[in-house]
Amino acid sequence: MNVLDSLQLATRALRVNKLRSALTMLGIVVGVAAVVCMVSVGAGAQAEVSERIRTLGANLLLVMPGALNSGGARLESGTQPTLTEEDAAAIRRALADVQVAAPLLSHAMPLVAGNRSWTTLVAGINPDYLVAREWQLAAGRSFTGSELETAAKVAIVGSIIVDELFEGRAGFGETFRIGNVPFTVIGVLDKKGLGPAGRSQDDVVFIPLSTAKSRVLGAVHGTTRDALDFISIKVADASAIPDAQADIEALLRQRHRIRGDAASDFRIENPADVLNARGASVRILGYLLIAIASVSLVVGGISIMNIMLVSVTERTREIGLRIAVGARRRDIRRQFLIEALTLALAGGLFGAFLGAAAAVAIALKAGWPILISPWAIVLACGFAGVVGISFGLYPAHRAARLDPIVALRFE
């Protein structure tokens, strides 16, 4: 009797009691499904985080106006411009580790081209911003120095703008209006996908910062024409980030004349940290669920043992008969072991399928990449198999030890 025969026997025995077999597998199904699902979700979330960090640009720090812990009363905001172009320039000048300090001023504005309109984020930048974000152009060129100086009415647009406003035409060279101001498209941005906040980064129009201030967005920050939304800083090296963060803090506090322990009127954010923290919380939740799933696998193993013991008793006569016609103890033992293993593996495969399906559903819902880890499936099914064998050993041993005479008389 070879393994194939034993396998055939096992599947047949399990098919006889379909409902019972299915219920016995349930613990394993739930356990494996949870493991596969959580590992896949965790991997998807992690990939999402990495992707967002990548599209953000490496080693990026953001300096934003407004103190983080000011108790909700930002007294300074009306009294002085919190962040200015001069701040950005000073950071760039003073700190060796800072490669780029790019100011940005933005606001949502209505766009019109021909008979089509679209409302989107219009951001005033200088070319440093594209460097900080490691953002390439798909077509055209960046702003020139003279365009920045003369506040030229030129724009670089994201791919969504091309689709929405120019109906998929190249976009390059087209003209459109922001509010009432006519602009010419000189460049089209590469696609970036979703940003940290979950909004598409391709739905954007960049214009020179000077143009934004003087012609389009000047009135946005009512109190001062110099105020910025934030400064994007590219640090030379990841290891230099903590130092750079402290240096920027000190420099800006000095420039803003903040003394002693007074709260800063700006804050420095490391977007990668925020994203990583979010990824870590998903991972920790995943580990917790995997721990629970392991308990389920063990419980599933116990229910396999339970049913196998019942099965050995029920089939006492069959065992006696098999021994009478020449089965050796190890044939009997193998038969029941393979049956337990088949139960566990079938449960494992079904669970892996369910878990993968759940992971796909969650990934689609959350907008994460779908990453079904084959290792998770192999490991979870392997663990299920180990559970099946370890909990099948004792019942199989009991079956193999039956006295054929007693077994044959058993009714």
Next chain:
Amino acid sequence: MVISGSAWGSEMSLVHVTGISKQYACGAGFVRAVSDVSLSIEPGEFVAIRGRSGSGKSTLMHLLGLLERPDCGKYVLKAREVANLSEDARSSIRSDEIGFIFQFPALLPRVSALENVELPLAYAGIRRQERRARAKDALDRVGLADRVHHLPNQLSGGEQQRVVIARAVVNNPSLILADEPTGALDSRTGDEIMSLFAGLHRDGRTIVVVTHAAEVAARARRQITLHDGRIVEDIPSQPRVPGKGGGGSLPQ
């Protein structure tokens, strides 16, 4: 002890048993199911072991079939001492040399007649195709060629017992052991089954039938009677079989 059969037969016999006993724990004491039995069976014999229930005839059959180990005594099967072999060695002898037929048609439920007959071949390690062919052939010989794919519960009692017989002979065993093969059947079906045994005997097979029914025992050529675990009578095979004479009955 007064023993029959020791006068003839030798270690060259198919079965050569000397002084085997088997006792069971029963309550505080022991019950001697088989007590100091010696006998020899030659190839081709058709032997009936008779006795009332409790006479030890089933235990003797289990001992002969290596399902049980004797407490003492010698058992030589095909010139090989088998009484004290390991569990696995006895299994492989059962699979190669012995075919069992039980009172209640002992078939695996939910498995077709064909696969039931294949069972001993499977444990003997014979390949699937050959297994199938031989099982079909065996079923054909017991007249069930058209029933190979039926499940046991789709067969009558007599047909089930035929499947069991086919299974017992499929691996060409040296010894066929039948325990009350007609016990669960009506007399007409029982007759048919006994005719099958007669046919197997004509084919030269060695058969031992354990029964309490005189009419079943009457079909055999040699009749051994057991009482309280001892052989009390051994009516030998037909005198016309040369070289098998002698050793008449020796009542206590």
